[in-house]
Amino acid sequence: MIELDFGIAQQLAEEASPSSAIQVRVGTSNSELVIASMLQPLITEFGMRGVYICASRSATEVIQTMERVGIDTTGIQFIDSVSSGFIGGTEVPYPNIRFVDSPIMLESIMLQTLYHLGEKSDTGNFVILDSVNALSIYNEERMLAEYLHTFINTFRAREVLTGIINVPDQTPPGVLANLDLYCTDLIDRGQVVIH
Amino acid sequence: MMPSAHYQRDRCVTGITGLDEILRGGIPYGSTVLVAGTCGSGKTTLCMEFLTNGARNGEACAHFSATEPSVKLLENVRQFDFFDMRMVDQGLINVFDMDVLFSWLGMTKSTFELSDIDAMVKSITDIVNTIGVTRLVIDSVTTLCYKIPSEQLIRDFLFKLGKALATLGCTALLVSEITSSGAKAYWSSFGVEEAILDGIIVLGDVERMGHLLRFVQVVKMRGTSHARAKYALELTPKGVMLTPMLKWGAVND
Numbered sequence: 001m002i003e004l005d006f007g008i009a010q011q012l013a014e015e016a017s018p019s020s021a022i023q024v025r026v027g028t029s030n031s032e033l034v035i036a037s038m039l040q041p042l043i044t045e046f047g048m049r050g051v052y053i054c055a056s057r058s059a060t061e062v063i064q065t066m067e068r069v070g071i072d073t074t075g076i077q078f079i080d081s082v083s084s085g086f087i088g089g090t091e092v093p094y095p096n097i098r099f100v101d102s103p104i105m106l107e108s109i110m111l112q113t114l115y116h117l118g119e120k121s122d123t124g125n126f127v128i129l130d131s132v133n134a135l136s137i138y139n140e141e142r143m144l145a146e147y148l149h150t151f152i153n154t155f156r157a158r159e160v161l162t163g164i165i166n167v168p169d170q171t172p173p174g175v176l177a178n179l180d181l182y183c184t185d186l187i188d189r190g191q192v193v194i195h
Numbered sequence: 196m197m198p199s200a201h202y203q204r205d206r207c208v209t210g211i212t213g214l215d216e217i218l219r220g221g222i223p224y225g226s227t228v229l230v231a232g233t234c235g236s237g238k239t240t241l242c243m244e245f246l247t248n249g250a251r252n253g254e255a256c257a258h259f260s261a262t263e264p265s266v267k268l269l270e271n272v273r274q275f276d277f278f279d280m281r282m283v284d285q286g287l288i289n290v291f292d293m294d295v296l297f298s299w300l301g302m303t304k305s306t307f308e309l310s311d312i313d314a315m316v317k318s319i320t321d322i323v324n325t326i327g328v329t330r331l332v333i334d335s336v337t338t339l340c341y342k343i344p345s346e347q348l349i350r351d352f353l354f355k356l357g358k359a360l361a362t363l364g365c366t367a368l369l370v371s372e373i374t375s376s377g378a379k380a381y382w383s384s385f386g387v388e389e390a391i392l393d394g395i396i397v398l399g400d401v402e403r404m405g406h407l408l409r410f411v412q413v414v415k416m417r418g419t420s421h422a423r424a425k426y427a428l429e430l431t432p433k434g435v436m437l438t439p440m441l442k443w444g445a446v447n448d
Contacts, residue, residue: 104404107427110438115431138404143443150439 002033002069008187009041015185018124018159021152023183025168026131027191031056034189035130036069038163039076042126048161049075050126051113055134056165058083059097062130077116079109082134103138106147110154117160125160132166132175145178152182166190204418207330207366210248211241213426213437214411222394223418225364227357229336229389231371231382232398237409237428237435238370241398242332243272244434245368247279249330250287256330257322261293261338262372268334277434289326293339307342312352315339320359328365335370337384346387353391373399382414393417398428401440402447410440 016022026034042048052073054062059078066073074096081100083089090099098116100108117125129135129151136144148164155162164183168176168190206221215221222228232238246256260268269290272278282288297303300314307315323331333339336353343349353369360367369392371383382389382397389395394416400407409428413421425445426437 102404102406104406105408106444107408107438107440108429111427111429111431111436114438115429115433115436118433140443143441146441146443150441154438 002036004040004069005033005037005189008034008037008189009045011187012038012041013045016161017184018161019156020185021156021162021183022164022185022187023179024163024165024187025190026165027189028167028170030189030191031131031165031167032065034187035062035128035165036066036071038187039066039128040069040071042161043071043075046124048124048126049120050128050160051077051079051116052128052130053109053113054078054080054082054130055103056082056131058089060092060094063094063097077119079112079116081105081109103135106135106139106143110147110151114154117158126163127155127160128163128165130165132164132179133170136172136175141172141174144172145175148175148178149182156184163187206419208248209245210251211244211435211437212433214241214435217413217422217426217437218416219419219421222366222416224366225361226393226416226418227353227360227367227369228394228396228416229371229383229392230368230396230398231373231389233373233400236398236400237411237430238372238398239268239334240272240275240430241396241411241435242334242368242370243268244275244277246288246330246332247277247282250282253287254329255287255289255327257289257291257326257328257332259291259293259296259319259331259333261333262335265290265292274432275434276432286326289322289328291322305342306344307348309348309351312343312348312355316352316355316359319356320363323360323363323365328363331360331365331367333367333369335372336388337370337372340385340388346385349385350387350391353388357392368396389415401425401445403444408440408444410445411435411437 059080063073078097081103084099084101204223207224208221249256302311340349382395395414397412410425411428412425425440427440429436
């Protein structure tokens with residue numbers, strides 16, 4: 001059973017605004033805990049709905065993890081760019097999952113996100129991007145930096161809160177520098193690995 | 196000379212998310228625009244959404260289908276939320292099979308002569324005039340042009356059609372099928388369509404690591420300034436959605 005990190009809820013309550021772009025630094029072993037600790041207050045305390053972009057793990061896996069913690073994911077639309085990578089991956093029992101062919105289809109991910117946000121109310125929406133590291137496997141550094149620049153500015157202009165998950169010591173340096181520059185807030189639960 | 200900052204032509208608002216912004220408000224009224232694209236690039240969907248958005252505002256619209264039977268076209272477009280079959284039933288969207296039109300006109304030959312072309316333009320404009328059509332789509336003009344034996348006659352056909360539709364205040368999208376786009380910049384099958392018509396909207400695919408990403412690009416539009424960048428295109432249940440294509444990802448691998 002995951003024990004939630006209530007410091008994240010407190011930080012969100014004190015610092016976040018509807019248009020915050022939050023860089024969420026996680027470690028290799030605590031990402032589920034940090035993401036659950038972020039989603040729980042967004043959904044239950046702030047009554048928000050949103051879109052969750054899956055590039056690290058399949059949406060089914062994320063939903064099942066959140067269900068184990070007791071987080072209701074029915075108000076979240078999942079955009080899964082992982083499961084089309086293997087045959088049978090898109091046969092899922094959840095109606096709130098849409099699939100994008102590959103994490104290389106960055107613009108499709110953006111448009112699917114905008115489409116699903118358009119289906120929801122105008123205010124109180126969030127977008128979680130999980131994760132920069134997974135996108136960096138498929139996308140060249142400067143293209144990913146350009147995408148994050150567009151991504152953050154698009155949703156800030158629409159007053160949509162964004163949470164951008166990354167493992168800092170495994171994120172390309174140029175991308176990380178850009179995240180530091182563009183994001184308005186930082187939730188830092190990343191582990192520093194000393195080689 | 197710089198265009199006057201004060202005069203702006205009235206626009207036919209396409210209602211397609213992002214496209215009107217690219218066109219700084221929409222297509223100038225009465226324009227005849229080539230919608231050129233490769234197969235599967237979204238030409239038919241874009242055109243049907245253009246008509247549907249007009250019909251939703253009470254405009255009379257016409258679709259001339261030359262590549263597939265109208266029944267099949269309507270069945271395919273019914274999957275989209277933007278389309279409402281009642282618009283067809285109420286006569287706001289009028290779908291015509293070109294084969295049927297040719298039969299009515301007695302045009303049974305494999306190639307068209309000047310008199311056939313005149314008859315075809317007259318029959319289309321008669322329909323536009325009778326119904327009061329303000330938005331028209333021909334899908335595809337390439338199929339019709341295959342029956343026209345010379346570039347000069349194709350030029351005559353498009354010029355006469357464009358002129359007649361403009362006189363009637365009808366904004367038209369003529370679909371053109373192209374086999375490649377991008378580097379070679381072929382925007383029409385016969386090479387003459389792009390010069391005659393008022394605008395060119397190109398649809399195609401960018402290949403990125405084995406995946407095809409749809410794009411749209413307004414290459415030319417007389418009577419308005421417009422963006423000329425590539426925009427990524429996604430077909431959603433609500434219709435076409437556009438977003439600027441990433442600059443580092445706008446070329447084929």
